[in-house]
Amino acid sequence: xxxxxxxxxAVATLAFAPAAFAERGTDGEVKIIYWxxxxxxxxxxxxxxxxxxxxxxxxxxxxxxxxxxxxIARLVTExxxxxxxxxxxxxxxxxWRIKPGLLWSDGTPVTANDAVFTANYCMDPAGGCAxxxxxxxxxxxxxxxxxxxxxxxxxxxxxPYTAFVGATSPLLQAAQFANCMGAAASSCxxxxxxxxxxxxxxxxxxxxxxVVQMEANPNYRDPAKPAFAxxxxxxxxxxxxxxxxxxxxxxxxxxxxxxxSPEVQGQMEAGGKGEFIYAFGTLVERxxxxxxxxxxxxxxxxxxxxxxxxPILSDIRVRRALSMAxxxxxxxxxxxxxxxxxxxxxxxxxxxxxxxxxxxxxxxxEGAKALLEEAGWKVGADGVREKDGMRLKLLYQTSVNAVxxxxxxxxxxxxxxxxxxxxxxAIDGSVYFGGDAGSPDTFQKFxxxxxxxxxxxxGTDPEPYLAQYxxxxxxxxxxxWQGENVNRYCDxxxxxxxxxxxxxxxxxxxxxxxxxMNDMLTKDTMTIVPLVDRGRLSARSLSLGGVVxxxxxxxxWNVSDWYRVK
Amino acid sequence: MFTFALRRFLIAIPxxxxxxxxxxxLLEAAPGDPLGEVPLTVPPEVKExxxxxxxxxxxxxxxxxxxxxQFFWVEPLNLVDYLFNTQYAxxxxxxxxxxxxxxxxxxxxxxxxxxxxxxxxxxxIGVSIALPIGIYSAYRQYSWFDQLGxxxxxxxxxxxxxxxxxxxxxxxxxxxxxxxxxxxxxHRVTDWQSFLVQVRQMAMPxxxxxxxxxxxxxxxxRSSMLDNLNQDYVRTARAKGLTEKVVVLVHVLRNSxxxxxxxxxxxxxxxxxxxxxTEQVFKVNGLGQQLITSIHSNDMPMVMTLTFIxxxxxxxxxxxxxxxxxxxxxxxxxx
Numbered sequence: 001x002x003x004x005x006x007x008x009x010a011v012a013t014l015a016f017a018p019a020a021f022a023e024r025g026t027d028g029e030v031k032i033i034y035w036x037x038x039x040x041x042x043x044x045x046x047x048x049x050x051x052x053x054x055x056x057x058x059x060x061x062x063x064x065x066x067x068x069x070x071x072i073a074r075l076v077t078e079x080x081x082x083x084x085x086x087x088x089x090x091x092x093x094x095x096w097r098i099k100p101g102l103l104w105s106d107g108t109p110v111t112a113n114d115a116v117f118t119a120n121y122c123m124d125p126a127g128g129c130a131x132x133x134x135x136x137x138x139x140x141x142x143x144x145x146x147x148x149x150x151x152x153x154x155x156x157x158x159x160p161y162t163a164f165v166g167a168t169s170p171l172l173q174a175a176q177f178a179n180c181m182g183a184a185a186s187s188c189x190x191x192x193x194x195x196x197x198x199x200x201x202x203x204x205x206x207x208x209x210x211v212v213q214m215e216a217n218p219n220y221r222d223p224a225k226p227a228f229a230x231x232x233x234x235x236x237x238x239x240x241x242x243x244x245x246x247x248x249x250x251x252x253x254x255x256x257x258x259x260x261s262p263e264v265q266g267q268m269e270a271g272g273k274g275e276f277i278y279a280f281g282t283l284v285e286r287x288x289x290x291x292x293x294x295x296x297x298x299x300x301x302x303x304x305x306x307x308x309x310x311p312i313l314s315d316i317r318v319r320r321a322l323s324m325a326x327x328x329x330x331x332x333x334x335x336x337x338x339x340x341x342x343x344x345x346x347x348x349x350x351x352x353x354x355x356x357x358x359x360x361x362x363x364x365x366e367g368a369k370a371l372l373e374e375a376g377w378k379v380g381a382d383g384v385r386e387k388d389g390m391r392l393k394l395l396y397q398t399s400v401n402a403v404x405x406x407x408x409x410x411x412x413x414x415x416x417x418x419x420x421x422x423x424x425x426a427i428d429g430s431v432y433f434g435g436d437a438g439s440p441d442t443f444q445k446f447x448x449x450x451x452x453x454x455x456x457x458x459g460t461d462p463e464p465y466l467a468q469y470x471x472x473x474x475x476x477x478x479x480x481w482q483g484e485n486v487n488r489y490c491d492x493x494x495x496x497x498x499x500x501x502x503x504x505x506x507x508x509x510x511x512x513x514x515x516x517m518n519d520m521l522t523k524d525t526m527t528i529v530p531l532v533d534r535g536r537l538s539a540r541s542l543s544l545g546g547v548v549x550x551x552x553x554x555x556x557w558n559v560s561d562w563y564r565v566k
Numbered sequence: 567m568f569t570f571a572l573r574r575f576l577i578a579i580p581x582x583x584x585x586x587x588x589x590x591x592l593l594e595a596a597p598g599d600p601l602g603e604v605p606l607t608v609p610p611e612v613k614e615x616x617x618x619x620x621x622x623x624x625x626x627x628x629x630x631x632x633x634x635x636q637f638f639w640v641e642p643l644n645l646v647d648y649l650f651n652t653q654y655a656x657x658x659x660x661x662x663x664x665x666x667x668x669x670x671x672x673x674x675x676x677x678x679x680x681x682x683x684x685x686x687x688x689x690x691i692g693v694s695i696a697l698p699i700g701i702y703s704a705y706r707q708y709s710w711f712d713q714l715g716x717x718x719x720x721x722x723x724x725x726x727x728x729x730x731x732x733x734x735x736x737x738x739x740x741x742x743x744x745x746x747x748x749x750x751x752x753h754r755v756t757d758w759q760s761f762l763v764q765v766r767q768m769a770m771p772x773x774x775x776x777x778x779x780x781x782x783x784x785x786x787x788r789s790s791m792l793d794n795l796n797q798d799y800v801r802t803a804r805a806k807g808l809t810e811k812v813v814v815l816v817h818v819l820r821n822s823x824x825x826x827x828x829x830x831x832x833x834x835x836x837x838x839x840x841x842x843x844t845e846q847v848f849k850v851n852g853l854g855q856q857l858i859t860s861i862h863s864n865d866m867p868m869v870m871t872l873t874f875i876x877x878x879x880x881x882x883x884x885x886x887x888x889x890x891x892x893x894x895x896x897x898x899x900x901x
Contacts, residue, residue, distance in 0.1 A: 033748070037851065037859065039666040046665070047604045128619020130604070132612040186619070186667040187659075193668070208666035208673055209859055210751055210851035234748060236849035241735075241747070248740045249747050271740075430864055433606070434599030435613065441597070458607040465607075482610040 025216045025229035027564040030544065032254045032556070035242040037209040037235020042192040043168055044122050045185060047130040052167050053256070054212055054233050056554035058105075059170035059197035062096050062115065062149075063161065065552035067279065069350045069460040071161050075102060075110065075171065075198060080160075082505075091156035091505050096164065098147040103219040104173050105202040112143035115164060117174035119151075126182035133458070134162045134169040158505040159461040166459055167554035171198065200226040200560035210235060220560070227546075227563040240264065246539040247274040254547065255539040256555060261402075262337025274542055278339040278535040281551030282349050282465075283456040285340075285407075287322075287529040289313050291488045294395070294447045301477050304446055306488050312392060313449060317375040319526035322450070324371070325414040327363035332532055334410065335403040339537035347462045347518045348533040352508070355515040357523050360530075368418045377419070385419035397425040397441075398452040399432040407452065407531070437480040444475040446486050454534060460552055463501055463510075466517045469527075470495045489527045494520055567892060574888065578881050585877045586637075586870075590630050593866055600664045600864040620664055633870060636661045641671055664865045673856065674872070678838075680751050681845075681852030685837045688772040692779025693830060699780070700787025700826075704795060705814055715784060722781025727774050731847035734770045745769050749850040771848040775841055779833070786829050790822040797821075824894050831887040835879035 038054040040046050062076045071079045077097045080086020087094045102110040119141040122129040129135075139152045141163070151163055163169055173196045180188035194203040198221070201214035212233040216226050234252070243258035245251045247268040258276065260268075265276055293308035302308060312318055328342035344360035347353050377385035377392050385392040396412065398404045405426055412422040425448060427441045432453075440447050457465035467473075468484035471492070475483035494517065501513045521528050538555060540547045546561040600620060601613050617623060621632075636659065643655035660669040703712040739747035746767050755761045794800065795818055803813045842854035849855075853872065860868040892898050 040668075042667075045667055047608050049605070125615065126619065128616040130608065130612070130616055132615065133607075133609050183619070186662055189668045189672070192666075205752065207676055207751065207851075208663070208668050209856060210677075213752060232752075234750075234849065236851050236855055237748075237846055241847070241849070244735075244740065245748055249743065251746055251748055428597065430598035430602035430862070434597070434602035434864075435610070436597070436599050439597055453606075455606045464609075482614075484606075484610075 023224060024220070024226065027227040027229070029230045029232065030228040030254070030559075030562060030564075031252045032231065032233045032256070033237075033242045033245055033252045034233055034235050034256045035237050035239055036257075038212055038233055039208055040192050041195055041203065041206065041212070042172075043170060044127070044129050044131055044172075045192060047168075050235070050256070053554040053556050055170065055195070056167040056199065056556050057201045057214060057231060057233075057559055058199045058203060059172065059195050060199045061166055061168075061170045062098070062164040064166055064554075064557055065460065065550065066557075067548050067550040067552070069552045071165060075099060087160055091153075091158060091160070093150055093152045094157075094160040095144070096149045096151075098149070099221070100147060102198060102221060104196050104198060105217040105219050106173075106196050107219055108173075108175065110171070110198060111146050112149045113146075114171055114174045115149040116141050116143050117177070118169075118172045119163060121172060121177060121181060121185075122169070124182040124185075127185045129185075131168050133464075134166075136162070138163060156503070156505065158502070158510060159459075159463060161459070161461075166552075167557065168458065173197070201231050204230075222560065225560040227561075231559075243268055243276075243539050246541050247271045247276075250274070250541060253541040253544040258537055258539045259336075259339070259403075261335075262333065265337055268539075272542075274539050276338070276537060276539050277547065277549045278537045279549040279551045280341065280349060280533055280535040281456060282347065282462070283454050283534045284343060284346060284348055284530050285452065285454040285532040285534055286346070287411075287450050287452050287531060288446075288487050289319050289322075289527055289529065290446050290449050290451070291490075291527065292446075294449060296447075304488075305476050306474060306490065310449070311390065312394070315375050316526060317371045318377070318392075319529070321368040321371040321375075321418060322415060322420070323360055323526055323529045324364045324368040325418045326360075326411060326529070326531065327414070328361060328531055331407055331410065334406055336532060336534060336537075339535040340532045341535075343530050343533040344522060345518055345533075346522055346528050346530055347457075347465070347514060348530075350460050352511040353462050353514045353518075355518045355522075357519055359523055363414075365414070365417060372418060372420075379419050383416075383419060384421045391421060392419060393421040393423065394449040395423045395425060396450050396452070397427060397432075397443075397448040399429040399443075400426045401429065404452060435482065437482070442481065444483065444486055445481050446475070446488075451486075452531075462514050462518075466501065466514060466521075467498045469517075469521055470498050487527050489521065489525070491520070491525075567889075571885070571889060574885050578885065582874075582878060582881060585881075586634070586874050587630065589870055589873050589877070590626075590633070593870060594626050598864045600866060603863055633661065633867065637871065637874070644669075644671070661867050661871055663860070663868045665860065665863050665868065670868050670871045673868070674853065674875070677852050677856055680749075680850055681838065681854065684749075684768060684771050684845075684850050684852065685775060685841050685854075687768070688775035688841075689779055689833065689837050691772060692776040693783055695776070696780040696783035697787055697826075700784040701791055701814070701819060703784070704788045704791030707792065712788075715788075718777075719781035719784050722777040723785075726843070727778055727841070728843045728847055730777065731770070731774050731844055734774060735847070738770060747848070749848050751851055771841075771844050771850055774844055774847075783826065783829065783833075786826050787822070790825050791818060794818045794822045824891065827890055827894060828887045831883050831890060832880075835876060835883050838879055839876050 034050045036050045038050050040051050041055040043052040043055045060074050063071050063079055064074050066072045073079050075098055077099055080094050098110060104110055119135055122131055122135050137154050139154045141151050144150050176191055176196045180191055193206040200217055200220050202217045204215050205213040214231040216229050239258050240260045242255040243260055246255040248271040250273040291310055292304045292306055293310050294304040298308060332340040332342050342361050344357045345355050372385055377387045380386040398408060408424045412424060415422050431439055431441050432443050435442055443451055443453055469489050471490035473483045473485040474488040475481045497513060497517050504510050522530060536549060536551050543565045545563045545565040548558055550557045601616060604613060640655055640658045640660055646652060647655050663670050699715050703715040706712055735747045738745045749767050753764055755764050800818060803817050842858050845852050845854040857872050
């Protein structure tokens with residue numbers, strides 16, 4: 001009996017050994033490569049993913065998202081909800097309680113004033129805060145006591161988890177940034193490059209667009225973490241080279257955003273030093289239909305405005321036929337491999353918001369032809385359909401990107417097969433997404449018949465995303481071509497649903513509304529033709545443990561749990 | 567000679583001012599937007615405020631004159647402050663990068679060492695192997711050495727560095743694992759061991775760039791030597807009974823060097839420009855890599871300042887090359 005007890009004890013000790021003996025800084029260095037180099041560690045001055053994620057090693061929000069998209073407490077005792085009284089019953093205020101005894105990496109205590117300061121810092125009109133949207137609609141942010149922060153909104157807020165939630169709105173230390181308010185924000189180089197934080201690491205050296213070095217934060221709240229003593233975040237090169245450094249040469253432990261062709265992914269995996277990891281969020285590559293006439297024969301100021309409906313695409317049968325001609329699974333196979341999946345939804349996730357709309361997944365060329373026939377488009381002498389002397393010809397634009405050009409040429413082929421003539425156009429990304437009202441090539445101006453790009457929404461709540469398709473958000477000369485409703489889609493019934501969604505607090509009701517709105521934009525009207533749900537794809541070394549890819553927050557969200565596999 | 571130098575120097579000032587205006591207008595006219603990379607999830611109103619914070623809402627000439635003031639007045643003052651610990655530039659707005667909000671000059675100062683060690687060394691190595699190869703190839707024209715030299719320099723000329731770089735990485739980095747494929751800019755040489763690490767990480771980028779530089783210069787050297795070897799004075803020197811060594815290395819070489827020196831001098835500014843592609847391939851984050859990332863993100867102050875500094879260097883080295891001409895060849899006098 002004694003022997004058995006002793007043996008059991010020994011087994012138990014061995015089993016718990018890694019956890020029990022885990023100590024801060026025992027696993028040496030972890031090397032991360034971000035091929036888009038990090039420019040700054042202040043996410044309020046840069047919305048670049050690379051900057052936000054590198055900063056998330058150092059500075060943290062009050063709460064974050066886990067890999068399932070659920071809100072998790074980071075610096076607070078619990079996530080406020082209506083049930084636990086943290087969110088007021090009328091949904092106009094939320095109260096966060098900071099964990100007692102929490103310290104900044106310089107040893108001073110974290111207080112509610114730091115949160116108040118951070119909100120004021122971002123909301124300062126002269127600062128040009130990149131994350132202002134996270135602090136939108138806030139009436140006041142006040143410190144009720146040293147550890148309690150109360151945010152009051154102008155109107156009921158069904159989703160109150162915006163300010164101080166997620167890597168895009170971390171807490172700054174008031175003492176450090178006190179002189180960096182407003183216009184002074186950009187002159188605070190030292191602060192922006194080495195913010196004092198509560199995260200698992202603190203900055204030792206920062207070289208913009210090159211490399212960041214960090215060491216374990218001696219005041220991190222969990223004394224056993226992080227396992228790594230130092231982190232190096234190196235930048236430069238391109239995705240394939242970053243993947244190679246993890247998968248083939250083994251120089252790095254983790255490579256961010258290794259979007260390379262599925263074929264090359266397979267070759268690199270044969271190297272045996274690492275693996276590709278992927279997870280799906282809300283990023284959807286889609287084709288957008290122009291509901292207005294972009295013809296250059298129209299005078300400037302009227303071209304591509306609601307005054308002139310599109311001569312071809314206004315007919316839903318044409319839009320539907322164009323969607324039916326596409327084989328989405330083939331597109332995934334060519335462009336993204338395991339890191340993509342075919343979708344018919346604009347909102348593919350979180351699960352409760354995703355509609356069960358799968359009609360588009362099967363390619364139906366004959367059906368598409370029949371639909372065009374029905375719409376009156378008859379095949380002409382050269383194989384291109386015609387109607388009333390007008391040829392079925394479309395201009396199809398997108399940004400310069402290898403995968404997008406592949407997609408363009410394949411889709412062009414499919415559309416040619418059903419008798420549609422297609423002209424392709426590829427525009428440099430910085431122009432296409434640049435929003436310059438003077439340029440004819442921006443995606444907002446949409447001087448083409450169809451266009452392709454990818455978009456997603458921040459966090460887990462699709463409300464602001466779906467609210468982009470109201471009539472008044474259509475870009476036009478009157479709005480200097482700004483606005484998110486690039487299709488110029490306009491349906492009063494949809495606008496009413498947007499208003500209703502803004503008033504609804506109950507989560508299941510919200511999900512139902514969101515699904516209905518998604519269906520209106522996609523399968524009911526074919527205004528937006530989703531193609532591929534694009535996952536995040538990164539590479540990790542087989543010797544790096546604890547990595548959980550998260551698409552709802554920073555990819556490095558759980559870096560404090562990473563360890564060296566021995 | 568002095569008046570010539572002075573005149574050239576004075577002409578350089580308006581030239582540079584015009585260059586700066588042209589660069590600025592080109593950047594202004596170029597498509598693209600500094601906020602082009604901002605994710606689509608950021609609402610347009612927020613973008614508008616970010617634009618204003620970068621000073622992009624004022625007219626182009628206001629921004630141009632502001633840049634001139636910052637570059638020619640604030641930045642030199644900052645340098646004085648830094649050198650003599652004074653406070654003349656206190657509170658003045660420096661040239662700030664849009665991307666990182668760091669003063670552009672600080673970034674440049676941080677990156678010059680990387681670029682000089684890698685690109686500068688490869689230029690030195692390139693020149694020092696190119697000259698002997700060029701001389702011997704010309705002396706033994708159409709020999710197997712000349713043929714081989716021609717072949718290698720054709721390869722160096724025609725195969726782009728992004729190709730040779732990746733081939734080297736696959737051979738020496740992935741297969742043999744001799745050299746790292748990613749350059750560590752934070753590495754400090756403190757002892758013999760760390761020196762070896764530095765040599766290993768520099769090996770591949772220096773190889774790629776040296777091949778390219780050597781290919782160019784050895785061709786110049788060879789053709790210049792060939793021009794001179796057939797001259798009458800060479801025959802005279804041989805007829806006087808001078809040894810081949812003296813004929814080639816003293817009489818012919820000195821005369822052949824004149825055009826080559828110009829080429830080498832004019833190549834020096836390109837060292838500071840960095841090697842955009844090679845730096846990207848090996849992640850040597852020097853000036854070239856900075857320039858290309860700034861261009862991608864439309865970081866106007868950074869691109870403007872860097873290109874203008876290159877312009878200054880090119881104008882300066884042109885002047886130096888002209889003056890060297892006069893010193894090397896006494897027949898050329900500017901007075």
